[in-house]
Amino acid sequence: MKIDPKKPADLSAQIAQAIRDAIISGELIVDERLPSEAELSEQFQVSRPTVREALKRLAAQSLIRTQRGASGGAFVNRLSFEGAYSQQITTSTLLLSMNAVSFDTACEARFALERACAALSAQRRTADQLATMRAEVHRQSQPGLTDEAFCASDVAFHRALVDGAGNPVLSYQLAGAVEAMQPLMNMITFTARSREAIIAFHNQIADALEDRDSTKVDATLVELESYTRQLAQDVAQQRRNPA
Amino acid sequence: MKIDPKKPADLSAQIAQAIRDAIISGELIVDERLPSEAELSEQFQVSRPTVREALKRLAAQSLIRTQRGASGGAFVNRLSFEGAYSQQITTSTLLLSMNAVSFDTACEARFALERACAALSAQRRTADQLATMRAEVHRQSQPGLTDEAFCASDVAFHRALVDGAGNPVLSYQLAGAVEAMQPLMNMITFTARSREAIIAFHNQIADALEDRDSTKVDATLVELESYTRQLAQDVAQQRRNPA
DNA sequence: AGACTTTTAAATGTCAGACAAATAAAAATT
DNA sequence: AATTTTTATTTGTCTGACATTTAAAAGTCT
Numbered sequence: 001m002k003i004d005p006k007k008p009a010d011l012s013a014q015i016a017q018a019i020r021d022a023i024i025s026g027e028l029i030v031d032e033r034l035p036s037e038a039e040l041s042e043q044f045q046v047s048r049p050t051v052r053e054a055l056k057r058l059a060a061q062s063l064i065r066t067q068r069g070a071s072g073g074a075f076v077n078r079l080s081f082e083g084a085y086s087q088q089i090t091t092s093t094l095l096l097s098m099n100a101v102s103f104d105t106a107c108e109a110r111f112a113l114e115r116a117c118a119a120l121s122a123q124r125r126t127a128d129q130l131a132t133m134r135a136e137v138h139r140q141s142q143p144g145l146t147d148e149a150f151c152a153s154d155v156a157f158h159r160a161l162v163d164g165a166g167n168p169v170l171s172y173q174l175a176g177a178v179e180a181m182q183p184l185m186n187m188i189t190f191t192a193r194s195r196e197a198i199i200a201f202h203n204q205i206a207d208a209l210e211d212r213d214s215t216k217v218d219a220t221l222v223e224l225e226s227y228t229r230q231l232a233q234d235v236a237q238q239r240r241n242p243a
Numbered sequence: 244m245k246i247d248p249k250k251p252a253d254l255s256a257q258i259a260q261a262i263r264d265a266i267i268s269g270e271l272i273v274d275e276r277l278p279s280e281a282e283l284s285e286q287f288q289v290s291r292p293t294v295r296e297a298l299k300r301l302a303a304q305s306l307i308r309t310q311r312g313a314s315g316g317a318f319v320n321r322l323s324f325e326g327a328y329s330q331q332i333t334t335s336t337l338l339l340s341m342n343a344v345s346f347d348t349a350c351e352a353r354f355a356l357e358r359a360c361a362a363l364s365a366q367r368r369t370a371d372q373l374a375t376m377r378a379e380v381h382r383q384s385q386p387g388l389t390d391e392a393f394c395a396s397d398v399a400f401h402r403a404l405v406d407g408a409g410n411p412v413l414s415y416q417l418a419g420a421v422e423a424m425q426p427l428m429n430m431i432t433f434t435a436r437s438r439e440a441i442i443a444f445h446n447q448i449a450d451a452l453e454d455r456d457s458t459k460v461d462a463t464l465v466e467l468e469s470y471t472r473q474l475a476q477d478v479a480q481q482r483r484n485p486a
Numbered sequence: 487a488g489a490c491t492t493t494t495a496a497a498t499g500t501c502a503g504a505c506a507a508a509t510a511a512a513a514a515t516t
Numbered sequence: 517a518a519t520t521t522t523t524a525t526t527t528g529t530c531t532g533a534c535a536t537t538t539a540a541a542a543g544t545c546t
């Protein structure tokens with residue numbers, strides 16, 4: 001691990017990159033302890049605050065964790081799927097909001113990816129995952145549910161559908177697409193009728209998954225996508241031209 | 244923006260979270276300048292090094308950028324799709340390597356997602372994107388290409404296919420899945436015959452996209468997936484039982 | 487007056503040294 | 517032997533200082 005003091009970049013950025021490379025290349029393995037901050041500052045010939053800034057950069061990416069006290073220090077993190085979700089969701093959410101992604105674009109991406117999981121989910125979904133979906137549908141049908149709670153349950157339903165594919169890589173990738181849509185979905189006011197329609201679609205999907213009928217799952221998702229986009233369009237139109 | 248000095252978490256982590264929340268909620272908008280480090284340290288009642296650690300955490304997530312000099316400071320970044328790619332790829336790569344994801348699992352996820360783009364790509368691919376794909380196939384057929392260069396070209400080919408869908412959200416999500424596979428693919432030694440077979444598949448895909456024949460693109464991707472998995476299986480078997 | 491140069495001020499980047507707090511291991515005590 | 521105390525190590529935080537970069541202000545010359 002070497003840094004170039006003549007580079008234009010900050011020293012802390014260079015040090016962070018050097019350690020990051022060491023982790024990626026496998027030179028540093030999971031749960032291995034990094035040298036103490038004092039040792040690192042000597043090794044890289046920089047001050048301790050500079051080393052600390054580098055370590056905080058890595059901590060922000062959950063590449064390392066730190067522990068105080070004797071035999072404490074910085075340790076290489078096992079980057080878990082669970083832990084990577086939140087970061088993925090934060091990034092995706094900001095990407096959508098900062099780049100003025102249209103509802104249609106986000107919706108299209110989300111359903112395209114979800115349909116990719118549906119075929120696998122029809123084959124492999126467990127009874128447990130099916131039960132989760134049923135439970136969420138039931139929650140959605142309860143009166144007095146706020147729009148936000150309805151959306152949250154919707155996300156949970158689709159998460160279960162995706163998890164049904166039994167492929168953690170797919171679940172991880174989809175987490176961003178599905179959850180990042182939630183702020184956009186929250187802008188929709190759901191009428192009693194539209195909730196009913198969505199619940200009907202969800203029931204159809206659950207039924208099809210129970211029957212392991214991938215064709216029907218796919219067809220229903222297509223319908224649900226089209227319905228969702230229509231709903232958003234109506235809301236947008238109503239804002240422009242209130243009755 | 245407030246922090247709780249009695250919380251167990253590090254002050255720099257709390258400050259970073261407070262600023263992060265302000266960005267996500269829209270309280271701080273793109274290109275807005277944050278208060279100077281001195282002002283922030285006064286505002287949060289902490290020292291400047293602590294504020295700096297917080298800012299470095301945010302910089303590591305590309306939420307802010309810093310500029311030196313008069314009228315410099317920390318500015319809220321526009322999180323661009325391009326900029327988010329690298330982080331997504333780093334994370335995905337580490338996830339795969341640290342969690343011992345099998346080649347089959349990663350491969351399945353990648354092709355499932357890619358097929359989700361294929362239908363859209365058949366409708367919308369531009370002449371330019373098609374030309375990129377043709378060029379990459381041509382590069383792949385050149386003799387003397389290293390395995391790594393072959394893989395890199397393979398990635399470029401599939402990136403063009405995905406970009407053909409004309410949906411930046413899809414391209415972003417797929418970047419992780421496709422690029423993160425590369426280290427795994429690099430473990431495969433490509434024989435002249437296997438390269439030929441892959442190139443044939445690529446040509447078929449390009450032809451089908453030229454004809455806007457989504458069914459054929461999908462079918463060919465299925466074949467390519469099965470071929471790729473077979474290839475990996477053969478390599479694994481040969482390692483266990485060398486001839 | 488206008489174009490160029492110099493100065494200045496503000497901001498981040500870096501350093502050195504210190505103390506506080508947490509923690510585990512070692513030493514002392516019961 | 518079990519418990520308590522001490523000690524050493526390590527991260528967390530603070531203070532104060534200086535270096536470097538940069539844009540704007542001030543000054544100078546044509």
